[in-house]
Amino acid sequence: xxxxxxxxxxxxxxxxxxxxxxxxxxxxxxxxxxxxxxxxxxxxxxxxxxxxxxxxxxxxxxxxxxxxxxxxxxxxxxxxxxxxxxxxxxxxxxxxxxxxxxxxxxxxxxxxxxxxxxxxxxxxxxxxxxxxxxxxxxxxxxxxxxxxxxxxxxxxxxxxxxxxxxxxxxxxxxxxxxxxxxxxxxxxxxxxxxxxxxxxxxxxxxxxxxxxxxxxxxxxxxxxxxxxxxxxxxxxxxxxxxxxxxxxxxxxxxxxxxxxxxxxxxxxxxxxxxxxxxxxxxxxxxxxxxxxxxxxxxxxxxxxxxxxxxxxxxxxxxxxxxxxxxxxxxxxxxxxxxxxxxxxxxxxxxxxxxxxxxxxxxxxxxxxx
Amino acid sequence: xxxxxxxxxxxxxxxxxxxxxxxxxxxxxxxxxxxxxxxxxxxxxxxxxxxxxxxxxxxxxxxxxxxxxxxxxxxxxxxxxxxxxxxxxxxxxxxxxxxxxxxxxxxxxxxxxxxxxxxxxxxxxxxxxxxxxxxxxxxxxxxxxxxxxxxxxxxxxxxxxxxxxxxxxxxxxxxxxxxxxxxxxxxxxxxxxxxxxxxxxxxxxxxxxxxxxxxxxxxxxxxxxxxxxxxxxxxxxxxxxxxxxxxxxxxxxxxxxxxxxxxxxxxxxxxxxxxxxxxxxxxxxxxxxxxxxxxxxxxxxxxxxxxxxxxxxxxxx
Numbered sequence: 130x131x132x133x134x135x136x137x138x139x140x141x142x143x144x145x146x147x148x149x150x151x152x153x154x155x156x157x158x159x160x161x162x163x164x165x166x167x168x169x170x171x172x173x174x175x176x177x178x179x180x181x182x183x184x185x186x187x188x189x190x191x192x193x194x195x196x197x198x199x200x201x202x203x204x205x206x207x208x209x210x211x212x213x214x215x216x217x218x219x220x221x222x223x224x225x226x227x228x229x230x231x232x233x234x235x236x237x238x239x240x241x242x243x244x245x246x247x248x249x250x251x252x253x254x255x256x257x258x259x260x261x262x263x264x265x266x267x268x269x270x271x272x273x274x275x276x277x278x279x280x281x282x283x284x285x286x287x288x289x290x291x292x293x294x295x296x297x298x299x300x301x302x303x304x305x306x307x308x309x310x311x312x313x314x315x316x317x318x319x320x321x322x323x324x325x326x327x328x329x330x331x332x333x334x335x336x337x338x339x340x341x342x343x344x345x346x347x348x349x350x351x352x353x354x355x356x357x358x359x360x361x362x363x364x365x366x367x368x369x370x371x372x373x374x375x376x377x378x379x380x381x382x383x384x385x386x387x388x389x390x391x392x393x394x395x396x397x398x399x400x401x402x403x404x405x406x407x408x409x410x411x412x413x414x415x416x417x418x419x420x421x422x423x424x425x426x427x428x429x430x431x432x433x434x435x436x437x438x439x440x441x442x443x444x445x446x447x448x449x450x451x452x453x454x455x456x457x458x459x460x461x462x463x464x465x466x467x468x469x470x471x472x473x474x475x476x477x478x479x480x481x482x483x484x485x486x487x488x489x490x491x492x493x494x495x496x497x498x
Numbered sequence: 499x500x501x502x503x504x505x506x507x508x509x510x511x512x513x514x515x516x517x518x519x520x521x522x523x524x525x526x527x528x529x530x531x532x533x534x535x536x537x538x539x540x541x542x543x544x545x546x547x548x549x550x551x552x553x554x555x556x557x558x559x560x561x562x563x564x565x566x567x568x569x570x571x572x573x574x575x576x577x578x579x580x581x582x583x584x585x586x587x588x589x590x591x592x593x594x595x596x597x598x599x600x601x602x603x604x605x606x607x608x609x610x611x612x613x614x615x616x617x618x619x620x621x622x623x624x625x626x627x628x629x630x631x632x633x634x635x636x637x638x639x640x641x642x643x644x645x646x647x648x649x650x651x652x653x654x655x656x657x658x659x660x661x662x663x664x665x666x667x668x669x670x671x672x673x674x675x676x677x678x679x680x681x682x683x684x685x686x687x688x689x690x691x692x693x694x695x696x697x698x699x700x701x702x703x704x705x706x707x708x709x710x711x712x713x714x715x716x717x718x719x720x721x722x723x724x725x726x727x728x729x730x731x732x733x734x735x736x737x738x739x740x741x742x743x744x745x746x747x748x749x750x751x752x753x754x755x756x757x758x759x760x761x762x763x764x765x766x767x768x769x770x771x772x773x774x775x776x777x778x779x780x781x782x783x784x785x786x787x788x789x790x791x792x793x794x795x796x797x798x799x800x801x802x803x804x805x806x807x808x809x810x811x812x813x814x815x
Contacts, residue, residue: 201715225720233717240715245708250730250805260716295806311716 143217148351149175149198149319154211154221156190156197163424164208167193169375171211173368177318178349180342182362182383184398185372188420191355192241194372195321198353199236200228215319234264237312238321239341242328243304247296254292257311264315279310283340302333306340313344320345320352326361338365360402363387368457371395374421374431377450381458391453391465393438417488430461438464438474439484501812505798509791516787517780521562524776530554531578534773552578565780574781579773584781587766592785595762597667598754599747601678602685603740609686610693615724617694618701626698633691645684645757652680662759681758685751689743693736700732707731730804737804741797745790749782 156168167190175181185191196202198213200220213221220231240246248256257279258272267275273292280288283306296304305325312320322341326334342365345352356362362369362383370380371394379392390396400414418435421427427434433443440463448461464474478490532548549555553564568575574584613633617626636644653661659680665673704710705728713727714720752764763782770778802809 196711199715201711229717229719231717232715238712238715240708240712242708246712248709248713248727248731249807251727259713259718263717295810297807298810308712311712 141218146214146217147174148177148216150212150214150217151175151198152212152214154194154197154213155209156193156202157208159206159208160424165423166375166426167423168197169423169426171370171372171375171377173370173377173380175319175351175353177351178345179368180345180352180354180366182366182369183353183355183372184357184359184362184369186357186398186416186420188423189372190375190423191357191372192323195238195323195353195355199232199238199321200225201232201238230264233260233317234315235317236319236321237315237317238323239305239309239312239325241324243296243301243308244328246308247304249296251295252292253294253296253299253307257292257307257314260311260314275314276310279314280307282344283307283310283313284336285310301329302337305329305333305337309337309340309344313348313350316348316350318350320350321355322352323355324357325354327357334361358402359398371398374426375423376431376461378432378462379458379460381453381455381460385455385458389453389455389458389467391458391460391467392432392462393436393464393466393471394432395460396466397435430463434486435488436486437478437484437488437490438462438466438471439486439488440464440474440477441485444485505791505795509788509795512791513784513787517566517783518562520783521565521776521780522558524771524774524779525558527771527774529774531774531776534579534775565777569780569784574784575777577770577778578775579778584778587778588763588781588785591761591763591766593666594664594760595748595751595755595764597674597678598681598685598751598760598762599744601675601682602747602751603689603744605682605686606689606693607736607740610690611697614694614697614701615729618698618705619720619724621698621702629694630698633694636687637691639687641684641688641753642757644687645680645754648680648684649757664760681751681754681760684754684757685747689740692739692743696735696739697732700735701728704728704732733804734801737797737800741793741800745786745793748789749786 151174152172153170154168154172155166155170158165158167169190171190171194173181183191183194193202197209200213200223202209209221211221212219215231215236220228223231247253254273254276257276258267261267261272261275276292277288280291285291285303285306291299291307296307299307305328309325320341325341326337329337338361341352341354344350354362354366359369364383366383368380369383369386370377371386371392372378373394379386379390379395381390386395387399390399394416397414397416401416403411403413416435421431421434427444428447429445430436430439430443430448433439436443442463446463448463450459450461451465452459453465462471464471475490478484478488482491483489530549531552532545532554535548536545553561565575572585574588576583577587580587610633613629617623617629620626649661652659660677661680663677665677667674701724705724707728710723710728713723718727749764749767751762752768754760755762755765763785767779767782767786769775770782802812
């Protein structure tokens with residue numbers, strides 16, 4: 130039986146299953162210092178054509194998560210657990226030979242830095258056509274026409290000429306468009322965009338995000354948009370998962386998350402977005418401290434050491450994922466924002482001048498929300 | 499165009515420097531051509547006469563200028579020892595050395611490249627470690643050890659290849675490749691380890707690049723990723739070092755030339771030095787310097803072929 134039969138056909142697939150169903154996925158790296166728990170039990174589902182935003186600061190495991198779901202991480206010294214059901218088929222158990230029919234054809238990825246993600250010694254045309262030959266068995270002429278169409282669909286002027294050019298002849302924004310064109314080449318059903326605008330000038334960031342959104346709608350493709358910037362996902366995603374220390378600490382439909390966030394970390398992320406309505410020179414709120422060591426994460430809630438709501442319980446007990454009452458909204462916190470328990474915890478800490486983990490809390494800070 | 503003019507100017511400067519210094523250094527050696535020609539049992543008078551005849555008492559710069567003038571007219575002169583026309587001697591020896599160098603480099607690259615690619619794919623694996631160790635063994639063994647061993651195995655015991663002899667390529671290409679095999683292999687074994695390590699290391703770092711992960715995410719098979727995506731950007735150090743090696747071997751394959759009694763350029767130069775035959779040495783040095791510059795020019799051109807970024811930077815310059 131050829132590889133195509135195993136994975137390319139409908140075998141093992143369930144048309145009624147969600148496009149992507151990630152169940153308790155864990156990705157641990159064995160290093161000399163110890164095991165880095167980069168992704169530590171993440172679950173979510175993604176329906177066809179929907180967009181999930183994955184938000185978190187550097188080191189939260191968000192980039193590893195997308196590479197791990199796609200199975201792109203090296204096998205050596207990487208421990209991967211959990212299930213990744215793609216159209217009902219568990220792709221986490223497939224080897225690289227089997228995954229190759231899915232990579233590029235059904236799942237593809239837009240990488241963070243277009244300066245390094247295109248091969249510097251290969252013509253752009255060749256880099257696009259490669260997947261067309263491989264997955265779609267196109268003829269030379271068809272591949273050429275498709276490549277031109279792809280480049281113009283990502284708004285690259287004079288696409289015919291661009292095919293003969295090398296990456297260094299294009300600007301960063303143009304290169305990212307090429308990367309997107311390559312990712313879209315074979316009409317994937319699922320697109321991972323791993324911080325697609327982080328390496329770009331602010332002026333082109335919005336263009337690239339709009340382009341991704343537009344392509345996604347046109348192709349009815351699901352997308353996982355990974356970013357450290359809540360501003361990027363606002364208004365562009367259906368749902369958002371906020372990651373911290375390798376885990377989802379809060380997940381909700383986008384509008385709900387922005388209006389009724391429960392987790393103190395989400396609240397702190399929100400507070401660090403500059404707002405147009407603020408007077409100029411308003412000091413942005415930063416989250417004190419740094420993300421926890423993923424080799425020896427703190428006992429209890431991983432965010433407690435930086436949390437102004439933290440109580441003694443937070444330092445001992447790890448909060449499970451709790452239902453917020455609205456559909457699709459859950460979070461990991463004993464003293465959630467916007468509840469009586471949370472308000473009480475904050476008031477206690479303000480009275481004491483510090484949280485249970487030692488974060489200074491003043492009345493002004495507690496009253497700012 | 500500007501690029502080629504720059505290279506030509508560089509060639510002239512290199513030739514002037516190299517020939518002047520080799521000329522100068524030969525005069526620093528004890529003894530001179532007159533001693534060689536007179537031999538033992540020669541009277542002081544006969545010797546002085548020879549010195550006068552060869553104008554060995556003139557200052558170095560005058561003799562150098564004379565020589566330079568002659569060379570500019572295309573006259574390398576006659577060997578002081580053998581009275582053979584030097585240009586003639588060079589036309590006999592250059593093909594021998596050129597072939598030895600090219601053959602050995604092709605062998606070295608032909609062995610090193612596939613091994614390096616396989617080793618890089620599983621860096622730290624069994625194949626990687628075994629090949630590295632073996633290659634370093636060959637690197638550590640000097641040619642005067644390797645050559646007799648190869649002769650013993652392949653010429654004396656197995657009788658697959660001849661130990662000595664030389665058939666010109668145009669006369670009988672197959673015979674030529676056979677007679678040249680052992681000397682070329684001797685040189686290749688030493689270079690191979692270096693080429694392997696260079697390419698392996700560069701490949702391993704190239705394989706960490708984002709564009710390789712991207713190629714993987716496109717579903718490109720690993721073999722194609724290695725050869726089509728990673729190989730070309732990883733060959734820069736390899737090309738540089740191979741170029742330098744070829745330049746070095748043109749005058750420096752002396753030991754191998756002697757062992758396999760090949761009348762090559764290296765042997766010619768060393769014989770010349772020993773006999774204080776300065777005209778012969780000078781001619782040899784000119785050829786070596788010329789080849790060096792030419793080969794490095796070729797390497798520069800190759801960079802442009804390998805990397806479009808260099809091509810465009812040059813086109814703009």
